[in-house]
Amino acid sequence: MERTLSVRHKLSASQRLKWLIRGGGIEKRRALWAYAFLSLSLLGLLVFWVLPIIAAFGLGFLKWTLLSSPEWAGLSNFQRLLDDKYFWNALKNTFYYVAGVMPGIIISLFLAVLLNQKLRFTTLYRTLYYLPTITMWTAIALVWKWLYSPQYGLVNWTLGLIGIKGPAWLSDPNWAMPAQIFTSWWKGAGYNMLILLAGLQGIPRIYYEAAAIDGANWWQQFRHVTLPLLTPTIYFVVVMTFIGSFGVFAQIYIMTEGGPGQATTTIIYYLYNTAFKYFDIGYADVLAIAFFIVVFTFTIIQTQLQKRWVHYT
């Protein structure tokens, strides 16, 4: 160290810069390498992620249709949001959809518990349940549209076998959203099931043995051992499912296009139309902000509520 320092005094300014870059002690050299390695990634992050996030909170104050140049609009877009019955309807529909999708977690939990036994074919079951989750929404939405076909679809034909005359599903304002929800259950069950299964497998066997010695039956073991110890995983699944389903778009776009009427117009579908069909950028961005606020608020509420029901060991 002392030797390098004494050398340093004899160097000219440009040489010292070179020394800083090439030599300059391991700390400095490492830092320079670190910045070099990070440069591309950080630039990309700033341009394609950070900048858009900042811009998302600013574009809402503009009146801008892409054809004209942007003008300052103050709070008028926000004012418009409050009076926009289509927005409130879209918000209501989105809540309806999310509230419908959430109970699907119970199905996933049920399946995970069944698969967490010593059973044959569990790997096969797991694979089959997981299959829908890896597939493309566009293709899946097309199949389900066909399955829901009122006259020729497999769903109504199957219902007919047990004497039920099925509704027109996607073209019935009352049934379109339940149909969307059911498709989401089908598509998402395997994903949540696998996460919950991983959680179940993390519960030490010794708890069950202790419970069995105390004479706890199956239900008591589930209720007082499995469920409390699984709450961190359940909480994670609840939050992820909520955030994911709040942004529902592709299946709506393909299967119902927001209809019939406005029955399945969700926030992101409404945002898409506003921004990319009508090019009303300013107002569409206010929809994005509203979307963010709702998701953010609910995530905060859930993190507060979790203190009451999630047990960390």
Add this chain to the structure above:
Amino acid sequence: MPTKARGPNQRVSQAMGRIISHIILLGGAITMVVPFVWMLSSSLKTNLEVFRIPPTFIPDVAQWQNYIEIFKVVPYGRWFLNSLFITVVQTVLYMFIASLAGFTFARLRFPGRDVIFTLYLATLMVPGEVTLIPKFILMRKLELIDTLTAVILPGIFNAYGVFLLRQFFMTLPESLEEAAILDGASYFRIYWNIILPLAGPALATLAIFSFRGAWNDFTWPLIVINSEHLKPLSVGLASFHGLYETNWPYLMAASTVALIPIIIVFVAAQKYFVRGIALTGLKEG
């Protein structure tokens, strides 16, 4: 739930439990599989047979030519290649950039590291839907609208991969690179020759997630691509649906082909899919 069988009664009830479990699981499995079978079956029917009641799963005569027709009536081959190109390029670049950044955060100390890493994490807190519009505007400013570059770019800088790989790299022992540093190896060599080869499973997991995400992505390419010949499959399928709304054999054939690559990857690398799930699932717990 492991309870020890103590008598014949319990053994009988355990066997019953197992049978009931199988019945329920089988019912669920059939529900999961039938739509895929129906997709395949419809894709092999004529446009008349597909509307026949009662429906049949086995077509009278398998119409394999449906699978040829879809390449003729729409630029299906082109869409497929676009998807393949987007998926491969995005995954390769993402893996490189994310692993190098993850390595840097995990193994190198430098001023500002924690602040910069917090910035990465912060971008993960905002749902992607919020930035669709600004990203679209950005692409317009960069004159990249209606190019495959616009589809690929944002995804390769997703902070999730950086986060995931950093977590993994931090679990590797420090002694690994100490010897290399003494031997005068550069940091890039340490990253490339020592750390990366040890990260096989973590990289495979991320690669599969990236592949799946890029192949299936719909909303972003829908927004930035206008030309028919530049659409990826997901978006192409949607416009196919617009053109041939009731031609279910064509639509089902097109959907079936769209699922094939991801199913091949899934079958070949199933354990990494499961591992990825466990990784994300355990992140919080």
